[in-house]
Amino acid sequence: MKEYPGATGLILNEPLLWEKGKQGRSGFSMPRRDVAPQPLDDRLAGDGPDFPQLSEIDVVRHYTRLSQWNFGVDTGMYPLGSCTMKYNPKTNERQAAQPGFARAHPMLDDDLCQGILQLMYDLEQFLIEITGMDAATLQPAAGAHGELTGMLLFHAYHKSKGAARSKIIVPDTAHGTNPASAALCGYRPVAVKSNDQGILAPEAVAAVMDEQTAGIMVTNPNTLGLFEENINKISAIVHAKGGLVYGDGANMNAVMGIVHMGQIGIDVLHLNLHKTFATPHGGGGPGAGPVCVRRHLEPFLPVPRVIKQKGRYRLSQNFKHSIGRLHAFYGNVGVLIKAYSYILSMGAENLKKASQLAVLNANYIKEKLKDTFHLAYDRPCMHECVFSDKLQQPYEVTTLDMVKRLMDYGFHPPTIYFPLVVPGALMIEPTETEAKEDIDLFIDSLKAIAAEARDNPELLHAAPARCRRKRLDETTAARKPILTG
Amino acid sequence: MRYLPHTPEDIDAMLKVAGVGSLDDLFQSIPPDGRRKKPLHLPEPLSEWELNDHIDKLGTGMAVGPNYRIFMGAGSYAHHIPAVVSDLLGRSEFVTAYTPYQPEMSQGTLQAIFEYQTLTSRLLGMEVANASQYDGASALAEAVLMAMRISRQKKQVAVSRAIHPHYRRVLETYLAPTDYKIVWLPYRPDGVTDLGALDTVDDLAAVAVQSPNFFGCIENLETVAQRAHAKQALCITAFSEPLAYGLMKNPGSQGVDIACGEGQSLGIAPSFGGPALGMFATRMKHVRSMPGRIVGQTVDTDGRRGFVLTLATREQHIRREKATSNICTNNSLCALTAVMYMATLGKTGFKDLARLNYDRCEYLKAQLRNAGFALPFAQPTFNEFVVDFGKDFEKTHLRLAADNVIAGLPLERYYPELAGHYLLCVTEMLTKDDIDRLVAAVS
Known part of the structure; x- marks a missing residue:
């Protein structure tokens, strides 16, 4: 009998913060009072917030217990497609917590901040080299923020050419953030469908590309885990009409050291440092979404920019075509330090190796599971593969049922019901940091679940059974929202 | 590389299942004109120790507390983190x-x-x-x-x-x-x-x-x-x-x-x-x-x-x-x-800490007024405020910085009409002694 990581265990209960505590408690070490109370205008004074009153141990137990109800990459395999849940190296946390960085005030003179400016300058150079672009900004605080930056760059570029454009081409396989980011810049998204191979056909793009269209947003590899093989032709079609090509670099983990983004015609590309460059996802943030551009878009990059003059690093505002500022300061510097540390730890060869192994792991899973689940596109994949619940439908079992059951086996579910072009999608991205034996166990779990779907579907409908909570009622949550306690 | 768990045997076995002969063969769907011609040019990989040294070198040159006394807020505040x-x-x-x-x-x-x-x-x-x-x-x-x-x-x-x-x-x-x-x-x-x-x-x-x-x-x-x-x-x-x-x-x-x-x-x-x-x-x-x-x-x-x-x-x-x-x-x-x-401070802790910030900042305001400086804005403040140090203060500001004291943020860059004005901040991280020393140094 195979032993899966999922098990029942002692899960401790813990109430909400304000259901604990007693008047008069505090967990804070208050500094000594060395000045007398000063007069305060009563008209401005408030009552202070009604926070719970807890001792230090109350707070410690509370959040320790809460953390134990969570599942992270450190707990186990987390094959969430398009999210690149790879291992987050511990040494990077240490580097970001270096007191010289952690305590750094962002508005001091450049001369007092040379260390962090040098790091930021060098990280830009690394990202430029890895992508094959010409210039970069580290300001965007997340992938979607990078997309917004990219769309603002598109807008500024077209404006500089004297013709604002009104539309943008967005394939049906795009992340939802793509059309939403474009809409913020007043662009109307024009959808193009991927072909029967799961990729974009040049003809489909040519049919909609015109001189009112600002360009195209392409995720490559796309969200089906397939490389857009026609990308050079597509870029040429868009460029011929004066448009620009935006690359959503969310899936860069498949092609580091392999694809040159400049060479395939990408003009603007954002990276998700929390995906490709191993910084923790933190429960959904903070991440970082630097944007790399080709030379013709460099004048529009956000300010301030880090420049190097006579061996010194400076923050310069002196770019008159800049789109402006995207962040109160310089972006998520703490995250940047972790990505920088990751790149320095890995080096060129290991970054390429990481991409190769990420793609190997995904292809291995695809081959091992394609007789068990319907494979949406039976072609060599990149870093992720997409199945559906088509073969399980006769048993009235859905993708949702299967992934809830996967929790009982001790794995985080893959991404589900995305991309939208595959009904009942099950999108698996193992990443390179999963070892073969863990992947084998994951494959065996899914095979066991497929057998359960056939023999005992009720087990799946009632799943998960081993988590702290059973299936939660999301409909009522949305209909009668309780958003504070 | 310690983050990559695959042994050569694992790779061989997995390639066989994937039906390709080598890792490079996994990328056949990428057209040749999209592929890199040269390997990435990046620094040689660092060991964990080397990385620590490198980061520490970059970090030690930064002006931060407690070596520096930074009377600056302007959107980023130094508070004690429990x-x-x-x-x-x-x-x-x-x-x-x-x-x-x-x-x-x-x-x-x-x-x-x-x-x-x-x-x-x-x-x-x-x-x-x-x-x-x-x-x-x-x-x-x-x-x-x-x-x-x-x-x-x-x-x-x-x-x-x-x-x-x-x-x-x-x-x-x-x-x-x-x-x-x-x-x-x-x-x-x-x-x-x-x-x-x-x-x-x-x-x-x-x-x-x-x-x-x-x-x-x-x-x-x-x-x-x-x-x-x-x-x-x-x-x-x-x-x-x-x-x-x-x-x-x-x-x-x-x-x-x-x-x-x-x-x-x-x-x-x-x-x-x-x-x-x-x-x-x-x-x-x-x-x-x-x-x-x-x-x-x-x-x-x-x-x-x-x-x-x-x-x-x-x-x-x-x-x-x-x-x-x-x-x-x-x-x-x-x-x-x-x-x-917020949970650690709780209701009383949060209020007391806010009051301490306010009181220390008011103390600095009072001392500066006593020393003859104008505080142009009459409206009450919380833990930061504007002082008119005068247009010749820049040299003093630099001199103090060399002495590890940052005497606020010069406002002229943001408000040209406020040349010689500085935005000062005091949190619980700066003591009465720090404040007294600042006032003595600028007077």
Whole structure:
């Protein structure tokens, strides 16, 4: 009998913060009072917030217990497609917590901040080299923020050419953030469908590309885990009409050291440092979404920019075509330090190796599971593969049922019901940091679940059974929202 | 490489299953003209020790406390971070999880965010809050866009010049491609926003101020809200120092519709300006126009209390281009820091700490006045304020910096009319002795 990581265990209960505590408690070490109370205008004074009153141990137990109800990459395999849940190296946390960085005030003179400016300058150079672009900004605080930056760059570029454009081409396989980011810049998204191979056909793009269209947003590899093989032709079609090509670099983990983004015609590309460059996802943030551009878009990059003059690093505002500022300061510097540390730890060869192994792991899973689940596109994949619940439908079992059951086996579910072009999608991205034996166990779990779907579907409908909570009622949550306690 | 677990035997076995002969063969779908011709040119990989040395070298040249006494806030505040907060925040179940799409496996993150939403609402006196914004600046930009959506037809927003200059610049960047217009409101001689211009402007979706404002002055939010509402506009207040609401009236009690700002003060390290925490709160009647992820309470199939992401029909992954925002971030780890910090201080701790900040700052103001310096703005402040050191102060400022004392932020770069004026800040990290030494040095 195979032993899966999922098990029942002692899960401790813990109430909400304000259901604990007693008047008069505090967990804070208050500094000594060395000045007398000063007069305060009563008209401005408030009552202070009604926070719970807890001792230090109350707070410690509370959040320790809460953390134990969570599942992270450190707990186990987390094959969430398009999210690149790879291992987050511990040494990077240490580097970001270096007191010289952690305590750094962002508005001091450049001369007092040379260390962090040098790091930021060098990280830009690394990202430029890895992508094959010409210039970069580290300001965007997340992938979607990078997309917004990219769309603002598109807008500024077209404006500089004297013709604002009104539309943008967005394939049906795009992340939802793509059309939403474009809409913020007043662009109307024009959808193009991927072909029967799961990729974009040049003809489909040519049919909609015109001189009112600002360009195209392409995720490559796309969200089906397939490389857009026609990308050079597509870029040429868009460029011929004066448009620009935006690359959503969310899936860069498949092609580091392999694809040159400049060479395939990408003009603007954002990276998700929390995906490709191993910084923790933190429960959904903070991440970082630097944007790399080709030379013709460099004048529009956000300010301030880090420049190097006579061996010194400076923050310069002196770019008159800049789109402006995207962040109160310089972006998520703490995250940047972790990505920088990751790149320095890995080096060129290991970054390429990481991409190769990420793609190997995904292809291995695809081959091992394609007789068990319907494979949406039976072609060599990149870093992720997409199945559906088509073969399980006769048993009235859905993708949702299967992934809830996967929790009982001790794995985080893959991404589900995305991309939208595959009904009942099950999108698996193992990443390179999963070892073969863990992947084998994951494959065996899914095979066991497929057998359960056939023999005992009720087990799946009632799943998960081993988590702290059973299936939660999301409909009522949305209909009668309780958003504070 | 220690992060890559594959042995050569693993690779061989897996390649065989994948049906290809080598790792390179996995990439046959990439056309030759898209492939790199040369290997990446990056520094040789560093060992863990070498990396420590390298980072420490970069870090040691930075001007930070306790070696430096930094009397500067301006949107980034040095507060004591309790060991409890740093330690709990290191729990890797929180750190290495993603957005809680699968609630049964993410109850820790979800309950913590629900708690954050609750304590933030209490702090700001609002009805609902989220944890989805990047920082104070983008939170303000999103608030303005939200007000535009609520107003539907209106195209203008009145924005105070006493809002943090960087926040204003971000707002301009967000609005650049739209047809929305900003009407700038000047500040009065006493340091708060001059609302006079509102009389002559119509078509206003919102009036936005900051309190405490960039000069540290407490705005009269009640008046701002009344004036905004008289124009059928929403009242937005930003903030960069939420600790102020431990002592001062909160925005909600004064009629503000959207309160948004920076939460870095709540236990988050300054870290050269990021990661930060965009705080965002509003009234329940506007919740469906709010950008970002929201956590709601519900029950499981056994009727037990649990938490889920909710009201997702506002969001980009469902609504695509019609979403309330393109926000995908759930700024969970920063929100977790803030809620742990608020819980650790508690009601009395938060109030006492706010009072100590206020008292020490007032002490510095008094000492500077005694030393003959003018404090141009009469409006009460919280923990920062403007002083007129005079136009020749630059040399002294540099000399003090060489002595490891940063005597505030020169304001001329942001407000040309305030040449010789400096924005000073005092938190609990600077003692009476530090203050006395600063006053002696500038006198």
